[in-house]
Amino acid sequence: MTQVVDSYAQSRLLAGHPEEFRASLAAWNEIPVDMTYFAPPDWVPPRHPTTIGRPFYVSGRGTYECRSCSTLHFEPYAEDGWWIDRTDHREQLPIRVSVRNVWDTKRSIVLRSGSAHNYLRMVEHVVALRLGLGLDSVMVRTNSGDPPLFDVGSLPIIDKVVRAGLVEQTDRELVYWTVKEPVALMGPHGSFLLMLPAENGDCRLHVDCAVDFPTAIGHQRIQFDVFPEAFSHGAQARTNCSRLEWWFVRTVGKLFADIRNLGYTHRNILIAGRNQYANEPKLLHEGRSLEAVWHRATLDLVAALSLVETGRLAGRVISYKAGHALDVRLTTYLYLQDLLAPVRRD
Secondary structure (H helix, E strand, O other), X not given: OHHHHHHXXXXXXXXXXXXXXXXXXXXXXXXXXXXXXXXXXXXXXXXXXXXXXXXXXXXXXXXXXXXXXXXXXXXXXXXXXXXXXXXXXXXXXXEEOOHHHEEEOOOOOEEEOOOOOOEEOOOHHHHOHHHHXXXXXEEEEEOOOOOEEOOOOOHHHHHHHHHHXXXXXXXXXXXXXXXXXXXXXXXXXXXXXXXXXXXXXXXXXXXXXXXXXXXXXXXXXXXXXXXXXXXXXXXXXXEEEEHHHHHHHHOHHHHOHHHHOOOOOOOOEEEEOOOOEXXXXXXXXXXXXXXXXXXXXXXXXXXXXXXXXXXXXXXXXXXXXXXXXXXXXXXXXXXXXXXXXXXXXX
8 A cells, every 4th residue: 555655656746745745645545445436348438539419408497596497508519629609699709618718616617718708607517528428529509607407416418418329420530648647736635636647558537536524425435437337327416515505505695696596405415414414415335425426526527627628538537635626727737738648549
């Protein structure tokens, strides 16, 4: 176990102090793995990019405007990457889903391009499907900057993608990117992200994610390959908050417009008290809910990694106590420091 810490401690540290990084590595290494979900041996990442087989739409209660109904229209698209078209802003170009267009990461990931009104909030629950399902190109049209909020994470969108099917765009090869060397980035309170290069032409993306909350959530850790079945399992997880945060939203928070209109309910969010949950947790594994860590891994971390503009990521990513801001910082560093190189496939 010490060898693991010693090995990873030699990674190129993009921000943070080496001694603090080693201490955080040791703390992460002490957390037992609660669940693994690896791809079957015969699963092979595709050679061509994909888009959806036909258009579809999803609707739901607005995340930030609970009295409204929010709808996202998904359409097949020939261009590389994901694009978001605000149809209520006719003189604005579609927003490219890219780390270059991140506007804010305080409460959620907000993408914006052009006008200050040309944005979409909480995009992580949507764009995570890019790497999670292997959906490389799509146009998302909406007449609002407020996406729908569901009682089961992003499962309604996933179900629609499965029904529409994925179509390979055989006119070009799919590029898999990996880091040129092991790199790490530290955040506040001992949090870190570590990214390791793909080995021997392996185009899979492996995730090792751990959380540590001072609530009933506590320590949780999972390991999985980013492939449709594992992602779909984790992406049904709801976001979480503490009982104190929930109390604030329902009381004093009503004084603030951006809080009193939140669409959060006991059904679409996990509320964790200090020793027990205030509502029914989901994603039970061996009698314990792993909903919080699955949400963190699939709908937060994978979403930020999906902000790489083209192609897919390969290698291994380790996350410990990280959040939106640190996720996006790491993806930004991939470009700032020219850290990416294509994987050489057989």
